[in-house]
Ligand SMILES: *[C@@H]1O[C@H](CO)[C@@H](O)[C@H](O)[C@H]1NC(C)=O
């Protein structure tokens with residue numbers, strides 16, 4: 103450093119020192135470097151202003167060393183610098199700022215020299231992988247994609263670095279799994295400011311410490327920096343992906359995953375759209391009797407199977423549960439569902455949701471609320487209605503104020519009840535799906551044959567018979583005894 107400062111103060115005019123000897127050792131033709139002094143167009147490096155050198159088309163960092171030995175500001179462009187390491191930078195004792203653009207550069211994990219006084223490093227549109235990849239930036243999900251590979255410990259030796267700027271690169275940081283920041287950009291010296299502008303960042307194994315750097319003012323990531331992934335990570339990949347999603351948003355979401363309940367495991371697997379991440383919370387078999395009070399707020403998939411839940415009311419009231427698209431509550435002890443709350447949950451959502459309620463203790467279901475909700479949905483042509491799996495519950499087939507309506511509900515919405523053929527009664531009807539049980543016969547048995555109209559008819563017949571009998575009696579009395587009927591005797595005017 104002292105050496106450099108002296109030169110700086112003396113306004114030292116540097117000369118490119120070329121020795122035939124080293125050129126031959128490095129395999130570069132002497133003419134190329136000889137020409138450097140004479141500003142020839144063939145020269146890979148030219149001094150554009152005082153202490154500022156521009157090199158174009160370099161094929162090796164060794165050539166760089168010879169051409170720009172005393173530069174303070176060095177720009178390398180359109181080059182192919184395989185394995186740029188401390189070894190190559192060591193002779194650049196004057197170097198303050200290094201800019202590499204449009205070049206293939208392999209950053210080596212070898213120790214960078216501590217006495218290298220480099221203060222600013224800019225990598226713009228650089229990549230590390232094979233130059234055979236003729237595939238320019240933008241192609242995603244492709245093994246041929248160019249990317250700039252950052253080895254885990256590459257920055258730790260650049261102790262004087264004040265600015266690290268990475269512009270329009272596809273960055274792939276070699277994080278160690280479960281890394282907590284002790285790798286990659288997390289190893290930048292505390293005095294270094296990291297700036298990522300544009301470009302992409304490999305988000306498959308992205309670590310949250312980058313967001314910590316941004317929040318603590320030690321780094322800036324531009325809004326237009328997006329994610330890319332190199333290979334298929336799962337079968338969800340075509341549908342749920344990180345590709346093209348803004349890096350900052352993905353980082354924030356990753357951070358929210360830290361709210362994972364201790365009994366569960368949480369994972370961000372990608373996105374369907376930016377506001378619909380595939381974020382799963384898996385609490386299966388955790389011995390839970392209530393729902394966790396907090397889960398990552400954008401959770402889309404909740405697996406609570408094989409626990410001892412007795413109700414799921416928290417799903418309807420806790421905002422953390424408002425974005426769920428799939429809830430597996432199978433094999434619990436859920437015995438009731440709050441119909442008003444469920445209805446409110448459905449009506450306040452923008453997309454459908456699936457509840458797996460198999461093998462619980464449900465005997466009743468909020469059929470009234472749901473029937474009106476589904477009917478409204480069918481009328482408006484809505485295809486995305488909530489879905490349920492309901493089998494394995496002791497449905498109360500004795501309750502005539504419930505079961506016929508429940509059967510109608512299951513029948514009318516069977517497309518939204520995948521296991522509708524396995525929804526059965528608790529006891530006698532056990533082996534028959536409720537869809538095949540005639541609850542009308544059970545709940546509204548045929549009335550007795552003696553109907554009201556029959557009663558009236560019989561009464562009328564009796565009256566008629568009595569009238570005829572009375573007439574016959576009167577006639578007999580009159581013929582035999584000359585006795586007029588009672589009515590005639592008592593009727594003065596007849
Ligand atoms: C680098 O190459 C590109 C074409 O690949 C060209 O447009 C650009 O001018 C070159 N830059 C320099 C500094 O030679």
Ligand SMILES: *[C@@H]1O[C@H](CO)[C@@H](O)[C@H](O)[C@H]1NC(C)=O
Nearest residue numbers: 233234235236237238245246
């Ligand atoms: C890029 O590579 C593909 C094969 O991987 C080849 O067919 C194509 O011609 C190449 N394009 C250029 C511009 O070299």
Ligand SMILES: *[C@@H]1O[C@H](CO)[C@@H](O)[C@H](O)[C@H]1NC(C)=O
Nearest residue numbers: 299300301323324325326327
């Ligand atoms: C990305 O954003 C930065 C500033 O945040 C801007 O300078 C740059 O031009 C943008 N790049 C693209 C490709 O839009």
Ligand SMILES: *[C@@H]1O[C@H](CO)[C@@H](O)[C@H](O)[C@H]1NC(C)=O
Nearest residue numbers: 387388389390408409410435
């Ligand atoms: C659930 O509770 C029952 C008793 O009510 C108990 O036998 C069972 O082990 C519990 N299951 C879990 C997963 O805690």
